[in-house]
Amino acid sequence: MPPFDPPLNAALSLASNLLGVRFDPYQVTNFLVEIEGLVVGGFSECSGLQAETEFLDYREGGVNEYMHRFAGASKYPPLVLKHGITxxxxxxxxxxxxxxxxxxxxxxxxxxxxxxxIPVIWWNFKEAFPYKWAGPDLRADSGNVAVESVELSHRGLSRPSLGNLVAGIGAEISGSIGLSGGF
Structure with missing residues (x-):
C-alpha cells in the first residue's frame, strides 16, 4: 500500500534514521478523559471512537461496469466510559x-x-450528554472492582492533525519572538 502522506513519511523516516527516534504505536492503556476542562476520572475503558458516513448506491441505466455511490449523513455511535466507582x-x-x-x-x-x-493524540467530542448509566454487577462471591458505565451521545468527533498542530505551534513561536512569516 502506498504511503498516504509522502512528505510526512519521508520526514519521519529521515528522523528515524538520523536521530534513532522510533515511532512505535501507542498503547491503549494510557488515556484520559476531560470534559469542559475537567479531568473527570481515570477510566478503565473508553469505546465508541468511531465515525461512519452513510452512502447511497445509484445504478445508472446502461452502465453495467460500476454503480455510483453518493455520500450521505455522517453518524457517531455513543462514547462509552467505564471506570471503578469512587x-x-x-x-x-x-x-x-x-x-x-x-x-x-x-x-x-x-x-x-x-x-x-504526555498527550500525543486526542479526539475532541462536541455537545455531549449522558443518556445511559449502568451500575456494577454486585456479587458476594467476587473480588472484582465495582465498575460503572456512562454512555454519552454527542454531535461529532474531530482529531487535530499533526500538520495543524505544528503550524499552530510555529505561529505561536513566531508571534512570541516577533518573527514574520512563521515556520
Missing part, C-alpha cells in the same frame, strides 16, 4: 440532571498518552 460523582450528577430534563451539552477530549504520560 466518591467522585460528577458523571452521576450530570446524568441525574438529564433525567430531570436539565440537558446541558458539554464538549470534551479523550487523550491518548505516551509512556511518559
Amino acid at each position: 466518591q467522585i460523582d460528577g458523571l452521576w450528577s450530570w446524568h441525574q440532571d438529564v433525567i430531570q430534563g436539565k440537558i446541558k451539552r458539554r464538549n470534551g477530549t479523550i487523550y491518548l498518552l505516551d509512556r511518559q504520560q
